[in-house]
Amino acid sequence: MTTPRSARPRPSDPSPGSLEELAGAPLSLRERKKLRTRQTLRREAVRLFAEQGWEATTVDQIAAAAEVSPSTFFRYFPVKEDLLLTDEYDPLMAEAIRARPAGEPFLTSARAVLVGLVRRMLSEQERAELYERMRLAASVPSVRARMMEGAGQPRGMLLDLLTERAGLDAPTLELRITAAAISAALTETSLYWADRGGRDDLADLLDLALEHLQGLAAH
Amino acid sequence: MTTPRSARPRPSDPSPGSLEELAGAPLSLRERKKLRTRQTLRREAVRLFAEQGWEATTVDQIAAAAEVSPSTFFRYFPVKEDLLLTDEYDPLMAEAIRARPAGEPFLTSARAVLVGLVRRMLSEQERAELYERMRLAASVPSVRARMMEGAGQPRGMLLDLLTERAGLDAPTLELRITAAAISAALTETSLYWADRGGRDDLADLLDLALEHLQGLAAH
DNA sequence: TCTCAAATGAGAGTAACTATCAAAAGATGG
DNA sequence: CCATCTTTTGATAGTTACTCTCATTTGAGA
Numbered sequence: 001m002t003t004p005r006s007a008r009p010r011p012s013d014p015s016p017g018s019l020e021e022l023a024g025a026p027l028s029l030r031e032r033k034k035l036r037t038r039q040t041l042r043r044e045a046v047r048l049f050a051e052q053g054w055e056a057t058t059v060d061q062i063a064a065a066a067e068v069s070p071s072t073f074f075r076y077f078p079v080k081e082d083l084l085l086t087d088e089y090d091p092l093m094a095e096a097i098r099a100r101p102a103g104e105p106f107l108t109s110a111r112a113v114l115v116g117l118v119r120r121m122l123s124e125q126e127r128a129e130l131y132e133r134m135r136l137a138a139s140v141p142s143v144r145a146r147m148m149e150g151a152g153q154p155r156g157m158l159l160d161l162l163t164e165r166a167g168l169d170a171p172t173l174e175l176r177i178t179a180a181a182i183s184a185a186l187t188e189t190s191l192y193w194a195d196r197g198g199r200d201d202l203a204d205l206l207d208l209a210l211e212h213l214q215g216l217a218a219h
Numbered sequence: 220m221t222t223p224r225s226a227r228p229r230p231s232d233p234s235p236g237s238l239e240e241l242a243g244a245p246l247s248l249r250e251r252k253k254l255r256t257r258q259t260l261r262r263e264a265v266r267l268f269a270e271q272g273w274e275a276t277t278v279d280q281i282a283a284a285a286e287v288s289p290s291t292f293f294r295y296f297p298v299k300e301d302l303l304l305t306d307e308y309d310p311l312m313a314e315a316i317r318a319r320p321a322g323e324p325f326l327t328s329a330r331a332v333l334v335g336l337v338r339r340m341l342s343e344q345e346r347a348e349l350y351e352r353m354r355l356a357a358s359v360p361s362v363r364a365r366m367m368e369g370a371g372q373p374r375g376m377l378l379d380l381l382t383e384r385a386g387l388d389a390p391t392l393e394l395r396i397t398a399a400a401i402s403a404a405l406t407e408t409s410l411y412w413a414d415r416g417g418r419d420d421l422a423d424l425l426d427l428a429l430e431h432l433q434g435l436a437a438h
Numbered sequence: 439t440c441t442c443a444a445a446t447g448a449g450a451g452t453a454a455c456t457a458t459c460a461a462a463a464g465a466t467g468g
Numbered sequence: 469c470c471a472t473c474t475t476t477t478g479a480t481a482g483t484t485a486c487t488c489t490c491a492t493t494t495g496a497g498a
Contacts, residue, residue: 298486
């Protein structure tokens with residue numbers, strides 16, 4: 001007797017995606033199939049969302065379009081919103097940040113890495129996909145909410161990095177504030193980008209946003 | 220055909236509560252009844268949550284305990300989570316911030332007002348209530364998500380204030396970043412407080428958090 | 439007291455989930 | 469190639485948050 005909106009352990013998949021070849025590990029047939037199912041589900045979902053909107057698209061429809069059973073759908077995405085929230089970029093970010101000089105202020109590291117990554121990463125298709133996701137996040141409150149939740153998303157990763165860099169086991173309040181602020185800036189920037197129809201350069205916006213965060217005391 | 224998790228207009232109630240006497244308007248019998256119903260629902264709900272937990276407590280139970288029909292429950296709280304999210308403090312904060320000198324950096328104003336307000340405001344009962352709410356928010360993801368959603372909550376208010384103070388009609392990205400960062404710090408601090416069992420002084424934590432936010436560039 | 443608007447309750451329906459269990463399909467060792 | 473073992477899948481039945489609609493009640497105002 002659980003609530004639709006409530007907690008539920010994630011399947012803890014390593015959230016693969018377009019960048020499958022990342023960890024050179026050769027994938028078994030099983031893994032490849034799972035990956036394909038996951039991608040198909042997400043692709044069909046996004047297509048349907050674009051065609052009919054978020055609410056008019058039911059999980060059953062998505063499952064049917066991807067030719068799996070509803071049961072299977074929920075195994076891959078325990079909540080409908082998760083279709084839009086899986087981010088394959090986190091591990092890349094983490095690695096890049098770890099590679100920065102240890103003495104550098106964290107925000108500086110994060111800014112350099114994030115902006116650089118966004119500037120380079122985006123193939124036209126990835127850009128379009130990211131935009132569509134953000135557009136939905138901006139317009140569908142439940143998606144937005146889930147995106148802000150943060151636990152799975154960048155905030156958690158940033159917090160881990162910060163804690164690690166500070167040589168601590170558990171994060172302090174200060175570290176949590178830093179992670180939350182950066183993560184909020186990230187999300188806010190993406191939403192702003194989507195709000196303006198994606199016509200700005202995302203990397204520039206991000207740079208501006210994080211620079212602003214550094215000078216917060218002055219404004 | 221709307222989704223449980225999806226958007227849905229709030230009834231736009233002026234969210235009354237313990238501070239009903241705020242706007243001295245004498246309440247009609249009808250208004251008093253509505254107020255009482257709302258309070259009863261919330262009180263019974265919190266009691267049940269504490270007794271049996273969030274998920275084990277169904278809307279029907281709450282309605283029954285408050286002696287109204289389920290239909291009526293949903294008229295007052297369109298989503299279950301809303302039981303915990305009504306905040307009567309926002310308008311007070313807004314007014315206090317508006318009263319600060321106009322040239323002052325926003326974060327400085329906000330810090331002074333928030334810390335001051337928290338330090339003074341909390342009657343023992345209010346403190347306990349706030350704690351219970353945060354405890355649930357910390358442990359129930361869906362509540363946490365809804366709390367972070369922000370549009371209604373402090374972020375929106377802060378953003379309005381910032382925009383107003385900047386003499387603009389629409390917020391810039393920078394303003395949105397500022398509001399998001401402060402709001403995130405607020406939420407994070409409250410959750411931290413709840414995580415640690417409420418044994419710290421919330422005002423102190425908040426002060427620390429916002430000070431840290433000011434010095435973000437340095438860490 | 440009569441009238442009108444607002445609040446309530448009842449009932450039926452939808453869709454996102456959960457739990458369980460049997461069948462299918464990939465991995466593995468011989 | 470086969471036999472076993474494990475993982476993934478599908479089917480089915482159920483729970484619960486929420487929506488819609490409409491008839492009934494109840495407070496407001498003349």
